[in-house]
Amino acid sequence: MADLHFLANPARFRRFSQRVTGSLAFATVLALAVGLYLALIAAPPDYQQGETVRIMFVHVPSAWLAMAGYGLLAVLSGSLLVWRHPLAALMARGAAPVGATFAAVCLITGALWGRPMWGTYWVWDARLTSMLLLFFLYLGHIALSNAYDHAERGDRAAALLALIGAINLPVIKFSVDWWNTLHQPASVMKLGGPAIHPTILVPLLWMAGALSLLFVILVLLRTETEIDRRRLEAADATA
Amino acid sequence: MTGFGALLARDVRLVLRRPGDVAVVLAFFVVATALFPLGIGPETNLLARIAPGVLWCAALFASMLSLDRLFASDYEDGSLDLLLLAPWPLELAALAKCAAHWIVTGLPLALLAPLLGLTFGLDPLALAALTATLLVGTPTLSLIGGLAAALTLGARKSGALLALLALPLCVPTLIFGAGAVEATVSGQGFGVHLAVLAALALMALATTPWAMAAALRQAGE
Amino acid sequence: MVPPFLEVTDLACRRGGRRVLDHLSFSVGTGELLALTGRNGSGKSTLLRTLALLVPADAGTIRWQGEDVVIDPDRWRSQVAWLGHLDGLKADLTVRENLHSSQPDRARVDAAVAAFDLSALATREVRTLSAGQRRRAALARVAASTAPVWLLDEPLNALDAAAQTLLHAAIARHLATGGVAIAATHADMPSARPLELGA
Numbered sequence: 001m002a003d004l005h006f007l008a009n010p011a012r013f014r015r016f017s018q019r020v021t022g023s024l025a026f027a028t029v030l031a032l033a034v035g036l037y038l039a040l041i042a043a044p045p046d047y048q049q050g051e052t053v054r055i056m057f058v059h060v061p062s063a064w065l066a067m068a069g070y071g072l073l074a075v076l077s078g079s080l081l082v083w084r085h086p087l088a089a090l091m092a093r094g095a096a097p098v099g100a101t102f103a104a105v106c107l108i109t110g111a112l113w114g115r116p117m118w119g120t121y122w123v124w125d126a127r128l129t130s131m132l133l134l135f136f137l138y139l140g141h142i143a144l145s146n147a148y149d150h151a152e153r154g155d156r157a158a159a160l161l162a163l164i165g166a167i168n169l170p171v172i173k174f175s176v177d178w179w180n181t182l183h184q185p186a187s188v189m190k191l192g193g194p195a196i197h198p199t200i201l202v203p204l205l206w207m208a209g210a211l212s213l214l215f216v217i218l219v220l221l222r223t224e225t226e227i228d229r230r231r232l233e234a235a236d237a238t239a
Numbered sequence: 240m241t242g243f244g245a246l247l248a249r250d251v252r253l254v255l256r257r258p259g260d261v262a263v264v265l266a267f268f269v270v271a272t273a274l275f276p277l278g279i280g281p282e283t284n285l286l287a288r289i290a291p292g293v294l295w296c297a298a299l300f301a302s303m304l305s306l307d308r309l310f311a312s313d314y315e316d317g318s319l320d321l322l323l324l325a326p327w328p329l330e331l332a333a334l335a336k337c338a339a340h341w342i343v344t345g346l347p348l349a350l351l352a353p354l355l356g357l358t359f360g361l362d363p364l365a366l367a368a369l370t371a372t373l374l375v376g377t378p379t380l381s382l383i384g385g386l387a388a389a390l391t392l393g394a395r396k397s398g399a400l401l402a403l404l405a406l407p408l409c410v411p412t413l414i415f416g417a418g419a420v421e422a423t424v425s426g427q428g429f430g431v432h433l434a435v436l437a438a439l440a441l442m443a444l445a446t447t448p449w450a451m452a453a454a455l456r457q458a459g460e
Numbered sequence: 461m462v463p464p465f466l467e468v469t470d471l472a473c474r475r476g477g478r479r480v481l482d483h484l485s486f487s488v489g490t491g492e493l494l495a496l497t498g499r500n501g502s503g504k505s506t507l508l509r510t511l512a513l514l515v516p517a518d519a520g521t522i523r524w525q526g527e528d529v530v531i532d533p534d535r536w537r538s539q540v541a542w543l544g545h546l547d548g549l550k551a552d553l554t555v556r557e558n559l560h561s562s563q564p565d566r567a568r569v570d571a572a573v574a575a576f577d578l579s580a581l582a583t584r585e586v587r588t589l590s591a592g593q594r595r596r597a598a599l600a601r602v603a604a605s606t607a608p609v610w611l612l613d614e615p616l617n618a619l620d621a622a623a624q625t626l627l628h629a630a631i632a633r634h635l636a637t638g639g640v641a642i643a644a645t646h647a648d649m650p651s652a653r654p655l656e657l658g659a
Contacts, residue, residue: 081453136407143403147394156457157390160450161404164386167446168408171439175411179418241564249550249561256552317546321562323514326538459514 009087010227017220024217031210038203046200053200055113061208062106063127065215066134069099072219073141074166077159087223089155090230092162093145094222098215100138106131126180130173137165151233242327243335250339260305261343268301268348272355283360290359291369291420295413298348298373299380303405305344306384307391307398309336314392314458323459333451334444337378337385345377361424368423368432375436376416382443383408389454412439465489466609466640471520473503473510480506483520486655488642491635495652496644502658504644505545508611511642512540524609541607545614547598551587555597558586563604572604575630576623591618596626603630610634610641616649 039057046053072095080088110128111121122128145158254261275293276286313319322332352373353366361369387405391397419432466488473481480503488494496504509515511522513533522529529536542548549558555578559569573582576596586594595618602610610631616624628650631641643649 133407133410136403140400140404140407143400144390144394147391147396147400149395153393153457153460157394157454160454160457161390164408164446164450168411171411171442172407175414175435179414245561245564249553249557252557253550253552312550315546316551317544317548318550320512320514320542320544320546321548324512324537324540324542326534328534456514460509460516 028213035206035210057207059109061211062102066103073162077162090226103135246335254343264305271297287360291417295417302380309388329452330448341381349373368429372416372419379440379443382447386447389451392458467523493652494642498657541602541605543612556582572600576600608639612643
C-alpha cells in the first residue's frame with residue numbers, strides 16, 4: 001500500500017505531463033512569437049522612456065512570475081507537510097530554480113533598464129530591493145533542499161522554510177517600502193499606476209501569458225527529471 | 240512550565256560553564272564594529288551617521304555566529320532525542336532554548352552596544368534608542384536564527400547556510416532597529432519603530448516555535 | 461489499574477526508499493524483557509525509534525494498555541524512558557546535574573546513582589568520564605525515571621562485566637515492579653525473550 005502511494009502519484013503525473021508538454025510547448029512558442037512581435041515591433045516607444053520601455057515587457061512579467069513562483073512553492077510545501085504528498089516535494093524541487101531564474105531575470109532587466117533611465121545599473125529602489133531579497137529566499141530554499149545526504153529531509157526542511165518565507169514576505173516588502181520612502185523620497189519613476197495605455201497593456205499581457213506558459217512547461221519538465229532522479233536513487237538503494 | 244524553566248536554566252548554566260564561548264561572540268561584535276572606523280576613516284560626522292547601521296548589522300552577525308551550536312550540541316550528544324521524548328510540547332522546548340540564547344547573547348550585545356555607540360559619537364538619546372531597540376529586536380533574531388539552526392541540523396556546511404536562511408528574514412528587524420536610531424539622531428522620536436519591532440518580535444514568537452519543533456522532529460527521524 | 465501491556469500490530473516503516481520494518485507484530489507483557497536481535501541494519505534501532513514515535517510509522521499501530529499511542533502522544537511519551545545509541549548526556553554538566561534535568565526527585569536520582577556504582581563520580585563533569593562510565597550514567601538516567609517502559613538501544617555497549625551485572629540487576633528490579641523493557645542488543649541478556657528482526 002505504501003509502495004503504491006509512493007510511486008503511483010508521481011507515475012500518473014509523469015504520464016499526464018508527457019502527454020501535455022508537446023502541445024504546451026507549441027502554445028508557448030506561439031504565444032512568445034506574438035508577444036515578442038507586439039512588444040518589440042508593434043508597440044510604440046514610450047514618450048518618456050523611449051525604446052527602453054520594451055525591457056518592461058520582460059521585466060514586469062518576470063517579477064510577477066517570481067512572486068507567483070514563491071506562492072506556488074508555499075502551496076506545494078503546505079501539501080507536503082500536511083499530506084506528505086510525495087509529488088509536492090519533487091515539484092517544489094522543480095519549481096524553485098525556475099522561480100529563482102525569473103527573479104534573476106527581473107533583477108538583470110531592471111538593471112539594464114536602470115542604466116539609461118536612472119543613469120546607473122543599480123539603485124536601492126524598493127521594488128528592486130524586495131526582488132533581491134526574494135531572490136535570496138529562493139537561494140536559501142535551493143541550498144537547504146540540497147544540503148542533506150538524505151533528500152527527503154532536505155525536501156521537508158525546505159518546505160518549512162518556504163512556509164515561513166511566505167509568511168514573512170509581505171512583512172519584508174512592507175519594511176523595504178518603508179525604508180525606501182525614508183531614504184529616497186519619491187525620486188524613483190514608477191511604471192504603472194491606475195491607467196496603463198492599451199498600446200502598452202496588450203503586449204504586456206501577451207508577454208505575461210507567454211512567460212507563464214514557459215514557467216509551467218519548465219516546472220513540468222524539471223519535475224519529471226526529479227521523479228526520474230528519485231527513482232534511480234531508490235533503485236540504487238534497493239539494488 | 241517546569242520543563243520550560245528547567246531547560247532554560249540548564250542551557251544558561253551550560254553556557255556559564257564555558258563563558259569563553261559567549262566572550263568570543265561579544266569580542267567579535269566589538270572587533271567587527273571597530274573595523275568600520277579603520278576602513279572608513281575617523282571623521283566624526285560620518286561615523287555618527289553610519290553608527291546605527293553598523294552596530295545593528297554587527298549585532299545581527301554576532302547573533303547568527305553563536306546560533307549554529309544552539310541545537311547542534313543536543314543533536315550530537317543524543318539529548319535532542321530526550322527533548323523530543325519529553326511529555327511536554329516541543330514548541331516550548333525550542334522557545335526555552337531560544338530564550339536561553341537571548342539571555343546569554345542578545346542581552347549582553349544590547350548592553351554592550353551603547354559603549355560602542357559612544358566611540359562612534361552617538362548622543363545620549365541615540366544611545367538610549369540603540370539599547371532599547373536592541374533589547375526589543377534581538378529576541379526576534381534569536382527566534383529566526385533558532386529556526387534556521389533547527390532547519391540546518393545535520394546539514395552539510397550548516398554555518399554559512401544558517402546565515403543565508405536567516406539573514407533575509409531578519410531584514411525587517413534590521414530596518415526598524417537601525418531606523419529607530421537614525422530617527423532619533425535626526426530629532427524624531429523612536430516610539431513607532433519600537434512598536435513595530437515589538438510587533439515583529441510577537442510575530443516571530445507566534446510563527447517560529449512550531450516551525451522549529453517541526454524541524455527538530457524531522458532532524459530526529 | 462490495567463496492567464502495562466504493549467501491543468504492536470502490523471508495523472511498517474521505510475527509510476530512504478528502503479523497507480526497514482515489514483509488517484511486524486508482537487506484544488510485550490508486564491514484567492517482560494524483549495531482546496531485539498538481528499544483524500546490523502535489520503531495523504532494531506528503527507523499531508525502537510518508531511516505538512518512541514521519533515520516526516513515524518507508515519502503517520500499523522502501537523497500543524499501550526489497549527489505547528493507540530498516537531491518540532495522546534504526550535501521555536505515551538511520559539510512559540517511556542529512552543536510552544539511544546548516543547548517551548544523551550551534556551558533557552559540561554556533572555553526572556548528578558544530568559540526571560536531575562530529567563528527574564527532579566533527589567531520592568530517585570540518589571538511588572539510581574548508587575545502583576550503577578556512580579557515587580564516586582556523581583559530582584564529576586561527564587566529559588571527564590570514560591565511555592563505559594558515561595554509558596552507566598546514561599543507564600542511571602533511565603533507572604531514575606518512573607516510566608514503566610524502557611527502550612534501550614545497545615545498553616551493553618562499552619560496559620565491562622561488573623557494569624553488565626549492575627544493568628541486569630537494574631532491569632530485573634524494573635521488571636519486578638511491573639515495568640517492561642525492550643532492548644536492541646547483540647549480546648545475550650538473561651531472562652530475555654528474543655525477537656529476531658530481518659529474519
